[in-house]
Amino acid sequence: MAEKTTIALIGNPNSGKTTIFNALTGSRQHVGNWPGKTVEKKEGKSTHKGYELEVVDLPGTYSLTAYSIEELISRNYVVNEKPDVVVDILDSTNLERNLYLAIQLIEMGANMVLAFNMSDLADSEGLEINTDLISRYLNVPIIKTSARDGSGLDELKDAVIDVLESGNGYERDEGRSGRPTINYGKEVEEHLEEFTEYITGNIEIPEKYNPRWVAIKLLEGDEEIIKLVKELDNSRIVLKESRRLQNHLKAIFGEDVETIVADARYGFIHGIVMESVERKRREKSFSDHVRKAVSKPFWGISLAVGSILGLAFLFAGGLIMESAYGFLESVNSPEWLTLILADTILAGLGAITVYLPFMVLFFIIYAALEGGGVIGGADSLSDHIDRVAMNRVIGIPLFLLLMLIAFNLTFEVAAPLSDVVDWFISDVVGGFVEGLLFSVNAPGWLLSLALDGAVAGVGSVLVFVPFIFMMFLVIAILEDSGYMARAAFVMDRFMHKIGLHGKSFIPLILGFGCNVPAIMATRVLESRKDRILTILINPFMSCGARLPVYLLFAAAFFTGSISVFGFTVSTETAVIYSLYLLGMGVAIVIGFIFKNTLFKGLSSPFVMELPPYRMPTLRGVLTHTWERGWLFIRKAGTLIFAVVIFIWFLAALPPGVEYGSEGSYIGDVGKFISPVFAPLGFGDWRSSVSLFFGFVAKEVVVGSMGVLYGSGDVETPSGEATLVGALQGTFTPLSAYAFLVFVLLYVPCMVVVATIKREIGWRWALFTVVYTTVVAWVAAFIVYQGGLLLGFS
Amino acid sequence: MVTVKSLDELKPKQKGIIVKIKGSGATHRRLLDMGLVKGSSIDVERVAPLGDPIDVRIKGYHLSLRKEEASNILVEV
Numbered sequence: 001m002a003e004k005t006t007i008a009l010i011g012n013p014n015s016g017k018t019t020i021f022n023a024l025t026g027s028r029q030h031v032g033n034w035p036g037k038t039v040e041k042k043e044g045k046s047t048h049k050g051y052e053l054e055v056v057d058l059p060g061t062y063s064l065t066a067y068s069i070e071e072l073i074s075r076n077y078v079v080n081e082k083p084d085v086v087v088d089i090l091d092s093t094n095l096e097r098n099l100y101l102a103i104q105l106i107e108m109g110a111n112m113v114l115a116f117n118m119s120d121l122a123d124s125e126g127l128e129i130n131t132d133l134i135s136r137y138l139n140v141p142i143i144k145t146s147a148r149d150g151s152g153l154d155e156l157k158d159a160v161i162d163v164l165e166s167g168n169g170y171e172r173d174e175g176r177s178g179r180p181t182i183n184y185g186k187e188v189e190e191h192l193e194e195f196t197e198y199i200t201g202n203i204e205i206p207e208k209y210n211p212r213w214v215a216i217k218l219l220e221g222d223e224e225i226i227k228l229v230k231e232l233d234n235s236r237i238v239l240k241e242s243r244r245l246q247n248h249l250k251a252i253f254g255e256d257v258e259t260i261v262a263d264a265r266y267g268f269i270h271g272i273v274m275e276s277v278e279r280k281r282r283e284k285s286f287s288d289h290v291r292k293a294v295s296k297p298f299w300g301i302s303l304a305v306g307s308i309l310g311l312a313f314l315f316a317g318g319l320i321m322e323s324a325y326g327f328l329e330s331v332n333s334p335e336w337l338t339l340i341l342a343d344t345i346l347a348g349l350g351a352i353t354v355y356l357p358f359m360v361l362f363f364i365i366y367a368a369l370e371g372g373g374v375i376g377g378a379d380s381l382s383d384h385i386d387r388v389a390m391n392r393v394i395g396i397p398l399f400l401l402l403m404l405i406a407f408n409l410t411f412e413v414a415a416p417l418s419d420v421v422d423w424f425i426s427d428v429v430g431g432f433v434e435g436l437l438f439s440v441n442a443p444g445w446l447l448s449l450a451l452d453g454a455v456a457g458v459g460s461v462l463v464f465v466p467f468i469f470m471m472f473l474v475i476a477i478l479e480d481s482g483y484m485a486r487a488a489f490v491m492d493r494f495m496h497k498i499g500l501h502g503k504s505f506i507p508l509i510l511g512f513g514c515n516v517p518a519i520m521a522t523r524v525l526e527s528r529k530d531r532i533l534t535i536l537i538n539p540f541m542s543c544g545a546r547l548p549v550y551l552l553f554a555a556a557f558f559t560g561s562i563s564v565f566g567f568t569v570s571t572e573t574a575v576i577y578s579l580y581l582l583g584m585g586v587a588i589v590i591g592f593i594f595k596n597t598l599f600k601g602l603s604s605p606f607v608m609e610l611p612p613y614r615m616p617t618l619r620g621v622l623t624h625t626w627e628r629g630w631l632f633i634r635k636a637g638t639l640i641f642a643v644v645i646f647i648w649f650l651a652a653l654p655p656g657v658e659y660g661s662e663g664s665y666i667g668d669v670g671k672f673i674s675p676v677f678a679p680l681g682f683g684d685w686r687s688s689v690s691l692f693f694g695f696v697a698k699e700v701v702v703g704s705m706g707v708l709y710g711s712g713d714v715e716t717p718s719g720e721a722t723l724v725g726a727l728q729g730t731f732t733p734l735s736a737y738a739f740l741v742f743v744l745l746y747v748p749c750m751v752v753v754a755t756i757k758r759e760i761g762w763r764w765a766l767f768t769v770v771y772t773t774v775v776a777w778v779a780a781f782i783v784y785q786g787g788l789l790l791g792f793s
Numbered sequence: 794m795v796t797v798k799s800l801d802e803l804k805p806k807q808k809g810i811i812v813k814i815k816g817s818g819a820t821h822r823r824l825l826d827m828g829l830v831k832g833s834s835i836d837v838e839r840v841a842p843l844g845d846p847i848d849v850r851i852k853g854y855h856l857s858l859r860k861e862e863a864s865n866i867l868v869e870v
């Protein structure tokens with residue numbers, strides 16, 4: 001018979017809970033190499049030996065006394081919901097700190113299993129962990145796992161079932177389980193025992209709580225337990241007794257109870273670890289690490305081939321491309337094939353591999369410096385990397401350079417892919433639909449609905465999907481490598497100066513992908529003020545959905561190249577960068593203003609773990625990218641499709657009106673709002689309409705322009721070129737730039753607004769809608785009118 | 794010779810043994826929970842490029858904290 005049981009996965013942040021959860025349940029929750037990736041409780045199902053297991057993945061937490069809201073979720077779940085079995089997942093390379101939570105769970109009396117995860121890393125670091133010994137000390141089953149390759153998971157499930165069947169936690173009617181209790185020393189123990197009796201004698205604590213644990217927690221001053229006790233009859237005298245004892249112990253030890261308790265727990269753990277973990281210390285030089293890495297055939301060969309390709313592209317990139325084009329022409333390859341083979345694959349490979357020779361050069365210099373004794377050895381590869389990545393002198397320039405390279409790659413690789421998609425949609429799909437409709441003698445309006453509406457509207461959005469994918473890919477790699485936490489570390493001082501927090505930096509970067517997960521990620525911030533502030537400025541981080549608008553306008557108005565600090569860059573790229581930078585600049589200024597008006601007061605402390613760097617897994621990065629990217633495609637096929645069709649109808653009605661003319665309904669709407677935008681340089685009614693519907697999703701700005709500007713000429717395929725031509729007739733470069741500034745800053749899409757409401761309430765959501773729009777209007781006004789004054793047009 | 798200093802006074806590559814964490818409240822507790830307890834050895838690994846926060850190694854892992862928090866941590870050098 002299948003029984004339904006809940007299994008909770010808890011553990012320190014970044015110990016691999018979500019990875020194990022995914023392996024157990026077949027889910028695809030996102031993992032990332034920084035503490036605080038999971039911020040919500042997630043559920044999934046797994047079956048083992050006839051049991052149906054309801055597995056719950058929890059946010060990471062260092063202790064059962066929570067510090068931030070995502071930790072509180074975990075704490076409340078294991079304490080109050082009492083899952084049938086608690087699986088505590090530990091990072092074996094960091095046992096001492098990870099056991100601290102385990103000890104607390106043991107004290108609480110949970111039915112539990114310990115998973116010593118990341119055992120692959122522990123092995124390679126030369127750690128020898130005697131799990132049998134630890135298991136005997138703690139009287140809890142311990143299973144070694146390595147979630148990445150799935151080893152140990154079956155044993156883990158077996159152990160869970162064992163515990164499920166026999167139970168190993170605290171049950172009131174059976175008295176103490178065979179678990180060790182941490183001895184807090186004679187003096188404390190005596191008081192603890194008395195106090196426990198005092199509690200059971202005076203208040204009715206619910207069955208599920210272990211009285212000794214409640215006593216400890218009260219003495220520790222745990223707010224959640226105090227809250228719980230407060231609701232019971234007679235609580236006042238118990239709380240009073242607790243305060244008396246706290247003062248008494250403080251007077252004796254000269255230290256508050258939380259310190260005494262933490263000292264004792266860590267002391268206990270230290271004892272265990274000293275006896276059961278042996279570290280074969282192996283300091284490794286950087287060249288050793290590299291040698292080991294490249295001795296794996298895959299990495300070795302990739303690096304060698306990549307570097308050679310990179311060198312070739314560095315010195316003869318033009319030549320390679322020309323000969324490729326020449327060859328393809330000579331074999332009469334059709335345009336689309338050239339687009340895919342030469343522009344996408346070959347040029348893309350080139351764009352990526354040119355960085356490899358520099359990397360190798362850098363490795364060689366570093367290894368040489370190390371060999372020459374200029375820099376000493378370090379324990380792990382992470383330490384080597386951090387020496388460079390967090391170096392006082394090159395840390396920040398390197399960070400900026402990495403960002404620049406990441407963005408550059410995004411554009412370079414995605415641009416040709418986008419051409420492929422454009423070709424596919426306008427020539428293949430558009431041509432097919434047109435041909436089909438002509439062949440059945442479809443009426444003109446249907447033709448217009450299909451081509452002007454569906455194909456032009458949805459197509460103009462889909463064209464930019466490759467950019468969005470690349471953006472997510474870059475972010476996934478950043479997240480998975482462990483660099484995010486470093487960025488927070490490096491930027492904390494700066495963020496602190498402008499009134500934010502180093503940890504705010506991670507959500508801000510995630511915002512470049514999509515503001516929705518970015519806003520969720522602010523849960524790692526402990527202080528509510530920091531959190532609200534970070535959420536409020538997050539929409540200024542230009543998300544992937546805004547990119548299509550920039551790309552479209554850049555292609556229409558900002559071709560050519562300009563010179564920046566002696567480098568020649570394409571105007572298109574420069575304009576797009578400038579928008580991203582503007583968004584960040586506005587976020588900083590607004591953050592600063594809010595900090596000094598709405599959120600006066602001290603900012604909260606910065607205490608954050610820096611996880612070791614890890615090689616991102618191909619699978620992790622790809623699922624991450626695919627899922628987020630797929631959302632965009634799906635959105636284009638559903639929401640955006642619907643809006644675009646809606647707009648087409650408004651543009652075609654009332655009956656008899658010329659499609660997309662001012663006399664249509666949509667014309668009325670447009671003319672009604674356009675005066676607001678006139679001072680900003682884009683008073684055209686069609687762009688006003690597109691901004692209005694852009695609230696649904698920012699890609700709609702492009703989609704609805706596709707519908708409205710492409711009007712009239714059904715005969716020509718509705719590719720990007722038509723739209724570009726139409727825009728050139730309506731905007732000037734200056735008004736186009738003002739328009740982009742407005743799109744960057746104005747009200748975030750409705751999903752973001754809904755997320756803000758869910759996270760911090762509808763007042764703040766409403767506030768965001770209003771203030772961002774005001775900021776956008778003012779900024780676009782300054783750009784346009786200022787530009788006019790300066791003589792631009 | 795043994796001297797007691799606050800953690801923020803240590804230079805990169807210096808190490809010490811924790812003797813006391815001053816203060817109280819949530820941050821104090823967090824530091825305890827993260828393993829900054831009496832008797833633990835702590836190494837200052839580096840200072841962030843902008844001069845704050847610092848990166849320390851405690852119980853075998855890396856922790857970053859601001860100098861402000863570090864000034865509450867007394868260590869024996």
Ligand SMILES: Nc1nc2c(ncn2[C@@H]2O[C@H](COP(=O)(O)OP(=O)(O)OP(=O)(O)O)[C@@H](O)[C@H]2O)c(=O)[nH]1
Binds near residue numbers: 016
């Ligand atoms: N080498 C190795 N890496 C692992 C293992 N388990 C997880 N990882 C990696 O560790 C990182 C963190 O994994 P997650 O599953 O996101 O950790 P988490 O415990 O859910 O983290 P939070 O949600 O932040 O609390 C990811 O980069 C994983 O790929 C393992 O057994 N071995």
Ligand SMILES: [Mg+2]
Binds near residue numbers: 037038
């Ligand atoms: Mg997780």
